[in-house]
Amino acid sequence: MDGKTGTARVNGCGVCSQESFDEIGNIIDLYKGKEGSLIQVLHKAQEIYGYLPLELQSFIADGLGKSLSEVSGVVTFYPFFKTKPHGRHTISICMGTACYVRGGKKLVETLQELLGIQVGETTEDGMFTFVVERCIGACGLAPAIMVDDTVYREVDEEMLRAIIEKYRKEEVSKS
Amino acid sequence: MTESIKTLKQLEDIKKAYLDAQEKYDYIVYVCGGAGCVAAKCDLVRTTLLAETEKAGIGGKVSVIQTGCMGTCAIGPVMLVTPGNIFYTELNAAKIKTIVSEHLVNGNVVEEYTFFDAALQKHVPKMDDINFFKKQVKIALRNCGAMAYDDITAYIARDGYQAAYTALTELSPQKVVDEVKASGLRGRGGAGFPTGIKWQAAHDQKAEQKYMVCNADEGDPGAFMDRSILDGDPHSVVEGMLLGGYAIGASIGYIYIRAEYPVAIERIGEAIDQARKYGILGKDIFGSGFDFDLEIRMGAGVYVCGEETALMASIEGHRGEPRQKPPLPFQSGLFGCPTNINNVETLANIPAIVKNGGKWYAQYGIEDSKGTKVFALAGDVVMTGIVEVPIGMTMREIIFDICGGIPNGKKIKAVQSGGPSGGVVTEIDLDTPTDYKSLQQLGAIMGSGILIVMNEDTCMVDSARYFMEFTREESCGKCNACRLGTKRMLEILERIVDGEGEEGDVELLEELCEVIANTSLCGLGQTAPNAVMSTIRYFREEYDEHIRDGICRAGVCFTDHDKKAYPQRLRGRVL
Numbered sequence: 001m002d003g004k005t006g007t008a009r010v011n012g013c014g015v016c017s018q019e020s021f022d023e024i025g026n027i028i029d030l031y032k033g034k035e036g037s038l039i040q041v042l043h044k045a046q047e048i049y050g051y052l053p054l055e056l057q058s059f060i061a062d063g064l065g066k067s068l069s070e071v072s073g074v075v076t077f078y079p080f081f082k083t084k085p086h087g088r089h090t091i092s093i094c095m096g097t098a099c100y101v102r103g104g105k106k107l108v109e110t111l112q113e114l115l116g117i118q119v120g121e122t123t124e125d126g127m128f129t130f131v132v133e134r135c136i137g138a139c140g141l142a143p144a145i146m147v148d149d150t151v152y153r154e155v156d157e158e159m160l161r162a163i164i165e166k167y168r169k170e171e172v173s174k175s
Numbered sequence: 176m177t178e179s180i181k182t183l184k185q186l187e188d189i190k191k192a193y194l195d196a197q198e199k200y201d202y203i204v205y206v207c208g209g210a211g212c213v214a215a216k217c218d219l220v221r222t223t224l225l226a227e228t229e230k231a232g233i234g235g236k237v238s239v240i241q242t243g244c245m246g247t248c249a250i251g252p253v254m255l256v257t258p259g260n261i262f263y264t265e266l267n268a269a270k271i272k273t274i275v276s277e278h279l280v281n282g283n284v285v286e287e288y289t290f291f292d293a294a295l296q297k298h299v300p301k302m303d304d305i306n307f308f309k310k311q312v313k314i315a316l317r318n319c320g321a322m323a324y325d326d327i328t329a330y331i332a333r334d335g336y337q338a339a340y341t342a343l344t345e346l347s348p349q350k351v352v353d354e355v356k357a358s359g360l361r362g363r364g365g366a367g368f369p370t371g372i373k374w375q376a377a378h379d380q381k382a383e384q385k386y387m388v389c390n391a392d393e394g395d396p397g398a399f400m401d402r403s404i405l406d407g408d409p410h411s412v413v414e415g416m417l418l419g420g421y422a423i424g425a426s427i428g429y430i431y432i433r434a435e436y437p438v439a440i441e442r443i444g445e446a447i448d449q450a451r452k453y454g455i456l457g458k459d460i461f462g463s464g465f466d467f468d469l470e471i472r473m474g475a476g477v478y479v480c481g482e483e484t485a486l487m488a489s490i491e492g493h494r495g496e497p498r499q500k501p502p503l504p505f506q507s508g509l510f511g512c513p514t515n516i517n518n519v520e521t522l523a524n525i526p527a528i529v530k531n532g533g534k535w536y537a538q539y540g541i542e543d544s545k546g547t548k549v550f551a552l553a554g555d556v557v558m559t560g561i562v563e564v565p566i567g568m569t570m571r572e573i574i575f576d577i578c579g580g581i582p583n584g585k586k587i588k589a590v591q592s593g594g595p596s597g598g599v600v601t602e603i604d605l606d607t608p609t610d611y612k613s614l615q616q617l618g619a620i621m622g623s624g625i626l627i628v629m630n631e632d633t634c635m636v637d638s639a640r641y642f643m644e645f646t647r648e649e650s651c652g653k654c655n656a657c658r659l660g661t662k663r664m665l666e667i668l669e670r671i672v673d674g675e676g677e678e679g680d681v682e683l684l685e686e687l688c689e690v691i692a693n694t695s696l697c698g699l700g701q702t703a704p705n706a707v708m709s710t711i712r713y714f715r716e717e718y719d720e721h722i723r724d725g726i727c728r729a730g731v732c733f734t735d736h737d738k739k740a741y742p743q744r745l746r747g748r749v750l
Contacts, residue, residue, distance in 0.1 A: 035510060038492035043434070043473055077494040077651075078475030080434045096396035097591065097627045098553030100641055121441065134645065135396035136435060139553035139627075140211045140248025142561045149437065151214040 023048055024056070028063035028076055038064060038074055041079055051082040084111060087122040087129040091147050096135030098142035103156070106130060110157045115163055119165055128164075176502040179454025182203065183340055183463040186331055193332035200238040202279055205255040207320060209403060211560070212251035212437070217241075220252045222267045225342040227275040232450060240329075243407010245320030247307060248560040250290070255320075257451040260302040262290045279633055293557055294579055307558055310577050312539060314547045315363070315523040317565045318745040319407035324442060328448040330410040336455055338530035341418050343463040346529075351422040355525065355531025359545030364390055364481070364518030365545075365596065365622045366698070367611045371533075373515060376422035376505040380513035387729025388516040389416055390486060391432035391439070395594035396645065397625040400549040401519035403561050405432070405439035409446035413469065415522030417456065418529055420467040423515050428467065431486050433474040444471055478649035482697050483516045485651070496653045497697035518623075520549055521655065541567035544610035548624050554591075555630040557582050564609075585630035589713070593622030595642045595649075596702035598709025599635070620702075634731035635714040636721050640668040642706035646699065657700030662690035664707060666727050672732040676722035681711060 027044045031037035041060055046052055051074055061071040075081045077086060093111060095104050108119065115123050115130055122129040138144040141153035145160070180186060197203060206212075206221045221241055225664050226236045247253055250264040256274075257501040260282050263274060270288050277285050290307075299305045313319075322329040330336070342351050345409030348571035356371030377385065393401040405412060416428045427740060432440055447469050450456040457468045472490045479485045480495040487509045489495035508514025524546065527535045537545045544566040550573060551557050564573060570590055574580065592609075598619035600607070607613045611621050614735050629638065647661040667680050688704030695701045711718060720726040727733055 034491055036492040039475060039489065040472070040492075044474070074492070074494055076495075078477050080474070080476035097594070097625075097641070098397055099560070100396075101554050101627065101629060101638070102635050133435070134648075135394070135398070137393065137402045138214060138248075138401040139209055139397050139399050139551060141214055142553060142559070144214070151210065153211070153214045 021059070024059065025063065028060065032064060037143050038066065038071065039078075042071075042075060045055060046081060048145075051085050077155075088171075089127060089148055090129045090131060091164075092131050092133040092136065092145060094133050094136045094138065094142070094144045094146070096137075096139055096142070098139035099135075099144055102142040104143040106157065107145065107155060110160055111164075114161065116174055127168070176451045178498040178676060180340075181454070182454055183337075183344075184658055186336060186340060188191060189328050190332045190334070193328045197238060198664055201233070202215055202237040203238045203240060203257045204279075205240050205242045205245075205257070205320065207243075207245045207247075207251060207253045207255075208241040208324070209246075209248065209320070209407060210250070210399070211244065211248030212253060213438075215251040217266075220254065220266045220267060220271055222274065224254075227272055230281060231275055231280050233275075233279060240323045241325075242322060243319040243324045244403040246311075246316070246403075246561040247558060248475070249558050253310065259284070261300050262302040262305060263288050264290050292579070293582075296729040302748045307562070307577055307579070310568075310572065311563050312547050312565050313563045314527050314536070314539075315404060315411075315520050315699040316408075316550055317527060318411060319403055319457065322408075324326075324407050324409065325445055327446070327453060330408075330592075334530065335410055335526070336414055338528075338742055339414050339421075339455065340461050341462050342418055342421055342529055343465050348378060348424060351418060351529060354405040354529055354533040358524075358528045358536035359533070359540070359543075360521065360524055360528060360536065361544065361546075361611065362518055363524070363548065363623065365395075365519035365593070365620070367621060370517065370521055373505065373517070374419065374422050375485040376503075377425075377513055377515035379387070380505060382513045384427075384510075384512045385424065386509045386512055386514040387416055387420045387425040387428035388483075388490070388504075388514055389428065389430040389522055390481060390516055390518045391436075391443075392486060393519070393623065394433060394437075394481045394649075395596075395623050395625055397553055397591075397594055397627050398551055398623045400551050400624055401435055401563055402439055403549075404519050404523045405436065405443055409443040410450070411526055412443065413446050413450050413456070415517070415525035415748060416469060417460070418525050419469055419515060419517060419522065420437070421465055421705035423513075425515070426466050428469045429472050429490055429509070430469060431472045431474060431480070431490055433480075440471060440473065453559070477651070478645075479651045479697070479699050482699060484697070486516065487514065494651075496651045497699070499696065520596075520624075539565040541608065541610055543612065544621075548560040548621065550609075550624045550626050552578050552626050552628065555581055555585060555587075555628040555633075556628040558599070566610050567608040569606045570600060570609055570626070571750050572603070573609065573626065581628065581630055585632070588626060588631045588633055589629045589635065591619075591629060591638065591706075593620035593647050593705075594625045594626065596620060597622045597625070597704055598690070598705050599629075599638075601713050618705070618712055620705070626641060632729050632731070634672075634727050634729035635710045635717050635731075636668070636727070637672050637731045639707045640665070640672050643668055646703040649699065650703070651699075654675040654694075656691050656694040657696070657703060660687055660695075660700070661703050663687060664691070664704070668707070671718065671721050672727075674721070674725055674733045676678070676718075678722065680722060681715070681718050685711065 057071045061068045228234045252266045253264045277283050289298045352374045360370045361367040480489045482497045484496040485495040504514040540546045549563045643665045647665045650657045652658045688708050
């Protein structure tokens, strides 16, 4: 397949700029022909774009000489790959065993109330995406939550409120 | 450009230079930088320490080293001051100021900030006197919390890469395999297969290309031992892989690590770069003519990818679905080549075994479970964290003697051992030794070493539902038994915890358990019923109370908690 098809498709994607398309193209060139590189390319692509819309999957498929169904099959198999954009902050509540038995369940409820969204959704203002993780490996600190890359330990409902408030305030002061 | 290491003398020189440099300091302060302490803001501790020692004019006399996890996640941030091995806990900036002026300047230990033993109701300042550390034997964790995780010279100063040097320059691959066999080491990832036998099989295969794989896809909820090793001592894993590669004749090794561990990915990546710089990875390592290099492959949030055939499919860039065995990986593994797969903790033991001999390792542990095992303690226990003990120690010793028992005056109800593939151990069985066989007889497993302590506020039916929900989510869907069976079981369990259980539900669950265990394709499905079988075995009366009397003695079920909390029963994915 030729690269042009990919170009056209990517340009049709609302969020992808010409520059970042070049970046993906370069990465594909780097990995092309190397056995087993699809998942690595997808990781890189998600790093650049934040998520993997169908247009991008299609471009990667063309670039690596694979079918879109194969690429899409891989993307949708792995929950780490996202096909929709996330909010500016991702709040993950850990529901590993330790966090579950120490009150993770209550935190899920509280956060649903606080943000007015369900697990897996993004707030209307695009500020928070709310996800539940299986285990973030911070079991000694249960119940733990993560906001982006920061881990908060032994979180209770009050703390959760304070954390959300903190991020909201930061956002206001920035703007 | 750093000179490639070709002689033992070079290694010894690096060690000497490092130790000499440390000698010059009056105090060395090890600040724990494990995941728990990072979350407790250990960085602030380190920067305050640096600023305060500078201010006090002793900056040049105190060495501040950030280490991996010391194991005491519950009481972080922690630090260790040597000489004296004084262990300070729950630190903050104000405490650091006092410790600097009192201890580091005046030489007086600030006892009130040292470790507090809740059982003894007193402070125990010296690490060597603390029960939590006293009974542990650290082999896989020998460097975790004891050195800078990001400095290859610190690793070499603790005799790192000496085993690899000796093996590559003096021992035959067969001899390395023999040592591992003699050690009696069994796979620490869960299945407990003898590592030496696995290596022998891979060694004996004739092939142009073989692969060595490190399974760092630690996905069991409750497991964080591999993470501690990768974060705190990545060079041990690199050296373990190098030794494995040499033993089986592989020139390339892959480390498959879950994307949820960004810190571990970064640190193992740095360790690989450092090892390359010193010529410890690459061509003609130590002038032995042996080539070996490592690559990192990131997982993408799929639990079943910890299963070896699924893991290999994922490295190959495919959907991580398990396949039928045989062929076993040593016959036809990654890209169809003979492949040997070991878990992180297994590999971290290897350098110590090759250096000190298989017999040395086999002195620990019991008859058919040699050596030590790392356990991750979490849940309702005073000292949550990581411990390493000789295999065979009883669960009671681990939970009560080492980890301080159950907090808030509660009673222990059960210990969940082995994660979603494991089962529960009840109070009366706590004196059983924690070895592979004994745990299996109780219907639990050693697994990767997870011990989740549950007090009387935990509902066992709900915990079974929790694990079944996990396996149902994580079932890849390839085989019917697992895909449909886990769903049906979850439905029944949900019905019971929602107060809609029916007479005969438990029998139905038992029947499903048997079918799923016997007919699933891979380990995930085969072990999926364990949590349910085990809770039925020990807590049948709780199931009956839920179904017949509408009672949940723990007060967990029959609220609309679950319905609100899990409207879509989904996990961390956004489609």
